[in-house]
Amino acid sequence: MSLAPFTQEHDLLRQTIAEWVAAEVTPNLAQWEDDGWFSNDVFRRAGELGFLGLAFPESAGGQGGDYWSQVVFLEELGKVSQAIAMVLSVQTDMSTPPLLKFGTERQIDRWLKPALNGELIGAIGITEPDTGSDVASIRTNAVRDGDEWILNGQKMYITNGARADFITMVVRTAPIEEADPWGGISMFIVDTSLDGFEVSQKLEKSGMKMSDTALLFMEDVRLPPDSLLGxxxxxxxxxMWELQGERLGVSVFGVAGAKAVLDEALSYACERHAFGRPIGDFQALSHRLVDMATEIEAVEALIYECCDLWNRGIYATEEVAMAKLSVGELCNKVVDEAVQTMGGAGLVEGSFISREWLGMRIGRIGGGSDEVQRQILAKTMGIG
Ligand SMILES: Cc1cc2nc3c(=O)[nH]c(=O)nc-3n(C[C@H](O)[C@H](O)[C@H](O)COP(=O)(O)OP(=O)(O)OC[C@H]3O[C@@H](n4cnc5c(N)ncnc54)[C@H](O)[C@@H]3O)c2cc1C
Known part of the structure; x- marks a missing residue:
């Protein structure tokens, strides 16, 4: 059962994306994970095929589709790898939507259009070495100098940061005030080719190794006047507006990943024999698989409700926080149960399950942790 209003057009799009993923992505995943890197050609190809701007208007260089087209894209990626879904969604659901929402015509021409056709790679810069969840405490700052800005500071854990051409970055432009800690922050498009911008370190992670995560250092970077976004x-x-789309995107590819993990565990449970029977015949395992399927179905329904709201332009902070929270927990539970179902085979390095096991762990931290989502929800309930 599915609540999603996918049309024949969406189905055709899904088939085209699935063919590209099967031909050019899936066969390379193990190698990319070993290398801790993949070629920028993946962005170029996805852009060339029109996949990076599916739900962006044609006037801004996109394909003019609805949000469900983007859902199709994220689901097809999430099925095969959380890492590749993450890097491409940084391009499509994180770094570029603010360019469309807040950008001038000139900024759209200079940055958004080339990003949607895969010529430029984007990243989103919020987190810093000293602050992650507490966004209002960022210290990276930009000071006016004539009609330009001088940027100083650091950004931490930036996905695509080692290869990005631009970073959609939040920066302090006025000192923090006790009465309004959320004021004095501005958004910029930071051109990474400017003098003073440096990738200090490509951080090595336990999972999602193919997705680069960088520590960035900025010293007296002179930003041109039209770098200010919004x-x-x-x-x-x-x-905060950007984070809604980000959280919904990661929820969409997360639940698609959970379904793929369940499929893998189910196939294994049917094929693997112990004590003269397929292990799936043991009630302990069959009930476990049933519970996984049931929880996936419930979370997917919540996510599709959020997608429907988003598609209709409704800003659903509460529902999106619930989706992000529940999918992070779901993925980790499902993948852990899948490892348990597969025994030693689930732990073999390089296998789909073991790669996704590590990859899915970030879902409970990135884009606002579980605790942050609970804080948002507690506030909507008038507590916390
Ligand atoms: C692989 C990866 C990729 C990432 N990509 C990006 C990116 O592209 N761009 C970007 O800007 N950031 C990125 N991040 C950063 C990510 O968004 C942060 O890690 C996340 O927001 C948490 O911040 P932190 O790590 O500084 O943890 P902290 O904020 O220091 O939190 C540590 C712990 O304290 C908890 N905590 C904090 N505040 C509260 C509270 N009020 N109540 C209860 N618990 C609380 C947190 O939930 C967490 O469990 C990425 C992170 C990872 C791991």
Whole structure:
């Protein structure tokens, strides 16, 4: 059963994306994970095929589709790898939507259009070495100098950061004030080729190794006047808007990944024999698989409800926080149960399950941790 209103057009799109993924992505995943890197050609190919701007208007270089087209894209990626879904969604659901929402025509031409056709790679810059969940405490700052800005500071854990051409970045442009800690933050498009911008370190992670995660250092980077994105001082509100789309995107590819993990565990349980029977015949395992399927179905229904709201332009903070929270927990539970179902085979390095086991762990941390989602929800309930 599915609540999603996928049309024949979406089905055709799904088939085209699935063919590209099967031909050019899946066969390379193990190698990319070993290398801790993949070629920038993946962005170029996805852009060339029109997959990076599916739900962006044609006037901004996109394909003019609805949000369900983007859901199809994220699901097809999430099925095969959380890492590749993450890097491409940083391009499509994180670094570029603010360019469309807050950008000038000139910024759209200079940055958004080339990003949607895969010529430029984007990243989103929020987290810093000293602050992650507490976004209002960022210290990276930009000071006006004539009509330019001088940028100083650091950004931490930035996906695509080692290869990005631009970073959609939140920066402090006025000192923090006790009465309004969310004020004084602005959003910028930071050109990574400018003098003073440096990738200090590519951080090595336990999972999602193919996705680069960088520590960035900026010293007296002179930003041209049209680097400011949106309204000076409104950056906190702007990044909170961005985070809704980010959280929904990761929820969509997360649940698709959970389904793929369940399929793998189910096939294994049917094929693997112990004590003269397929292990799936043991009630302990069959009930476990049933529970996994049931929880996936419930979380997917919540996510599709959020997608429907998003598609209709409804800003659903509460529902999106619930989706992000529940999918992070779901993925980790499902993948852990899948490892248990597969025994030693689930732990073999390089296998689909073991790769996704490590990859899925980030879902409970990135884009606002479980605890942060619970804080958002507690506030909507008038507590916390
Ligand atoms: C692989 C990876 C990729 C990432 N990509 C990006 C990226 O592209 N761009 C970007 O800007 N960031 C990125 N991040 C950073 C990510 O968003 C942060 O790690 C996340 O927001 C948490 O921040 P932190 O790691 O500083 O943890 P902290 O904020 O220091 O939190 C540590 C722990 O304390 C808990 N905590 C904090 N505040 C509260 C509270 N009020 N109540 C209860 N518990 C609380 C947290 O939930 C967490 O469990 C990435 C992180 C990872 C691991």
């Amino acid at each position: 309204v000076e001082g409104e950056g906190f509100k702007q990044i």
